[in-house]
Amino acid sequence: MDAHAWDERYAASELVWSRGPNRFVAEELAELEPGIAVDLGGGEGRNAIWLAERGWSATTVDFSQVALDKGRRLAGDLALDWVCADATTWRPDRPVDLVVVAYLQLAAAQRRLAIRSAVQMLRPGGTLLLVAHDTTNLTEGTGGPQDPAVLMSAEDVLDDLEGIEVEVVRAGRVAREVTAASGHHEHAGDAARTAWDCLVRVVRR
Template sequence: MDAEAWNERYRASELVWSAGPNQFVETELSGLPPGRALDLACGEGRNAIWLARQGWQVTAVDFAQAGLDKGRMLAEALDVAWVRADATTWRGDASYDVCLVAYLQLAAAERGAAVSNAYDSVRTGGTFLWVSHDLSNISEGVGGPTDPAVLMTAEDVLTDLGGRAFEVQQAGRVARLVADGHREDSADTAWDCLVRLVRRD
């Protein structure tokens, strides 16, 4: 989907995504001392807002202005800078303590650009966190994209980083329970790709 398609989607409902943070973002980043954080492809800003509430100074980047506008409204007086830019072309300044990318589903070449841009924005010793729908979800899980071209594995994300130096803290697929929307007592499993790295160079 291009930026205008996402603008239309964001305008069509109050919130496309939940107001709270992604469960893996919350779990993986809760223990870190607040500093500067980048949420690349932030959508409506749910993860950026959660980080700001934990005391982080956040830059939230997305190419859909409607999503940024919603995030800005929800963030109120929190310390979030909202930036309209494409994750495949935006460049950071290697000064962020954390960069997260959550559910940015792109074909290989575009994904590689976004992964590189995100990682290169992190300072040495900083944390890179990537969460997305895993390739295995299309056959083994529920929900998410049905086009395998925009799905990936943790190994794909690591390969996108080429010869960069990093410490792998986690890289693999993780299970996420998803309510089926029909019965409150039922849930199904979605499979996500999770990569958490510390930059070493």
């Protein structure tokens, strides 16, 4: 999907994603000391807003201006930066402490550009956290994109980082329970079902 298609998707509903942060973002990053953070491909900014509430200086980068405008309204008086740009090419003007990449849907070549760029934004000791729809979700899980080209595994992400020195803190497949009530409209009924995500957390050396 291009920026225009995402603009249309964001314009069609009150919120495409949940108002609160992704659960894995909250679990993995709650104990980090606040610093400078980038939410890359952050859409409506739910993760950046959560980080800002915890004292981070946060920037959401997305190519959908509609999403960013919605996020700015959601953030209210919180001080965040909102940048309309391509996640594969945008770079901050100084090194950052944290980059979050949550459910960025790109084909392999563009994904590799975005992930390598994300790590290269980090200062030494900075953290990259990526959460994405896992390749196995298509056959074993529920919801999410049905195009295998935009799915990935933790192994794919680590391969994308070949040649960049990082410490791998966590890399693997994680389960996420979803229901229609939790905002997953593609899932009918109240019973929880399992979606499979890949999660990669690395620290730049």
